[in-house]
Amino acid sequence: MERKELFQLLENAFGHIPTDGQRNVMTHLAAFLLSNKPNPFYLLKGYAGTGKTSLVSALVKVLPLLRMRFILLAPTGRAAKVLTSYSGFIAHTIHRKIYMQTQTADGSHRIVLSQNKSKRTLFVVDEASMIADTTSDGGLFGGRNLLDDLIQYVSEGEDCRILMIGDHAQLPPVGLDISPALNLQMLKTSYPITAATFELTEVMRQALDSGILFNATRLREKLAANQAEMPLLNLGSFNDITKVDGYELEELMQDTFGSRDFTKAVVVCRSNKKANMFNQAIRQRILGMEGEISSGDLLMAVKNNYYWLESNEGGGFIANGDILEITRIKRFEEMYGFNFADADVKLIDYPEHPAFEVKLILETITTDGPALPEPVFRQLSSAIEEDYLEEPSRRKRYAMMKKNPYFNALQVKFAYALTCHKTQGGQWPVVFLEAGINKEEQLDKAYLRWLYTAVTRATEKLYLMNFIDAFFEQAQAETTKEP
Template identity: 50%
Template sequence: MIKNHLQALLTQNLQFSPTSCQIRLIEGLADYISSDRPDEIMLIKGYAGTGKTTMINALAQALNLLKIRTVLMAPTGRAAKVIAGYTGKSAFTIHKKIYRQKSSADGMGNFVLDKNLYKNTYFIVDESSMISDQPGDSSVFGSGRLLDDLLEYVYSGENCRLVLVGDTAQLPPVGVNISPALDALQLENYGFSVKEYELTEVVRQESDSGVLFNATKMRRLIAADEQAPGFLEIKLESFSDIDRIGGGELIEKIGTCYDKYGFFETTVVTRSNKRANLYNKGIRGSILYKENEIEQGDLLMIVKNNYFWAGEGAELDFIANGDIAEIEKIYSYEELYGFRFANVNLRFVDYENVELDCKIFLETLAIETASFSQERNRELFEAVSEDYPDIRNKRERWKKIKENPYFNALQVKYAYALTCHKAQGGQWKAVFVDHGYLVEDMLDKEYYRWLYTAFTRPTEKLFLVNFNKNFFESAGTEL
């Protein structure tokens, strides 16, 4: 009886007849909610256009009607903004919700796993393909392994449960071959039982989308066993949401999209930092007519986590690698320690009412690596440490260096063009994709994961820039 009521609630929040995959998922969700089995995870996998978003919204609304609390989360600020937009509920980054900063009295600024004080709560996490189980840039957070900490946090709460949602065809976290949070076997290795459902049917409302038509072909290729698939045929005819353009049209088309959608809703996705730099330089000079290295209104992306400028209790506990900000004011420029800095006010566009005065490095704007090299970081450390020759104790000197605002300047790049890993989890109305140098030998599953992830960023219009002609000839792989 309860299950039937739950199924009715889940179905009533859909705006169309569910697909057979969605019907199975609705039955599974009703069973999950009505059961009291501990240590069980609901895993919802789904490709682009299969109604994942709709099902998350239906679940959140149904739980709300049942007076069951939900917490919506995503790995990045931009992804959290997307889930908040389609559910009409507040959403948080995983880091914001599960960690708290230790008292900075030790000068280290580490974040520890917070206590889960929620009871009878469902934690729904979107874009779970981005969640890593490897230590990396997040090593100051808890165990350093985000997936481990997420599971520990949720299931330490009284009768709390976890719903992981994501797309296995997208890029996995940097440094791993699969997305561990979407792999039932990996989750079971933590001691959980997993209810797993996969949405594979594109909903009828999306069937006239060229983006989803071609993305569906790509994910079939990714799921197949073929290791060297060659060129997949991309179909353009009869679709209005996808265009192929050459370099000669590029500036005009990007300018048109800025006029139509605004530059917050337009982006370029590339395969390398070097290519993104070229686009950023061209866009600033030829479309936005910016002559100075930075100007008011410039869009910047933070390229390394920063724990210095965001205050405790603020909307931002820390500034994350991948966060996008607009320059509101430029106060001054400085040169010190062999580095150039600007003092600016930044507005973080994916968060509400977050503006911070901070110091930024100017050199990172044009470097071809993702952020400063180890060597450059060491040079900065050594230069700053020379300011404290009277402090003999290494720990005390390290504490002073960590409190130095120049040492903590934000590493930033322009944010008009991004690599695909940086764009992942975000959505823009118009997206330009440039695959750069490409020959057939480079076409493997990892390439098609990159292309699939890039293809599924736009909500309205996709432009394929200088794409290899073999993608559009009938000799291409047809799936």
């Protein structure tokens, strides 16, 4: 097939008249898909509303005509669900596709790279801004360099290539200043790939009818111009973005969360401390939940866990960021000076996966940090180690501890309210967004990026909570005071 013919097929599948930028991408994609160069790699960057999703939808319709398979990937289960919904095809998390769990001689678990048996396959990777190139244990894929592993996995297949998609205005991975998977120069320097890129900047006309996307575009423009100054938002006559006060807020949350359809809404906060406060308020005042945790509670795993899933089940581990629902509480207990619960849970973003039993450590739920603080975990480890002191070898003692269910208790937080980093890659019809700052002098470029990422989590309705009037263009700020 010739490039011109492939371009025409992409344009026909697109469904409406493309912008100049989208036409450029189609030209690039035609060359990329037909390339015979080693390890073809295309980086598609674009802001919210610029048509990245429409291009992917067109692309997957055309690939069968090239006799090319495709695999859709995203960093989290929630992001994979979004990719599935707009592409019409099942998407997987990166870790469930490229990793497998093995057991070492001492019985401990280890994550290793799977073998890529794919042939003539395009790997479409969405939400690439979240993909780190570090190996810190606190990341989504603790102890592994996800970017390295992804590129290595794809390159080991026969005639495989990567289409990486992301928005560099979004938050980079935790602890990094930039998103390495969206940095073409770094990618070309670090990996043996044949790479090209394009960035979509023109917002599609129909997207500007949305107050959410209109304001996301304003924020992105301020970010690009390095203008960290008020006002940031314009409510205008849009009906999908609203500033709410305390009285309205409780009523709206009652209507939204009272239905217990937790796929519908989320509260987005800037700190774990604030998220904890909202989680407790929603549980107690709206859902009527009593006790530390209850059957029906929605949880998020905040640290990778390799113990509770069999190696052949769902990728073999529970990933940091996975959402779980408690289907049954079996018992509570206190051991080693800590509180635990045995519960049956199901993975919300993997409905085909049956419920399974876990042991939860409850101290994580209320901690103001992202997970159990390291000194606290060391305290638990020391208490557990005392049970194995008859074994003189410290190495063997540690191997025995790694089989202990309390040592492997799942670290979780409630998932009604989350920090922006934890919501990244996901979308909800309704988002309640807490301002995160209450003084104009707290505004900086990092906050602009945070706010842009948070605003673009909402697809239908965005409620703004605790935003001072300085955030809004004055005429709009005045009108939002009306009930």
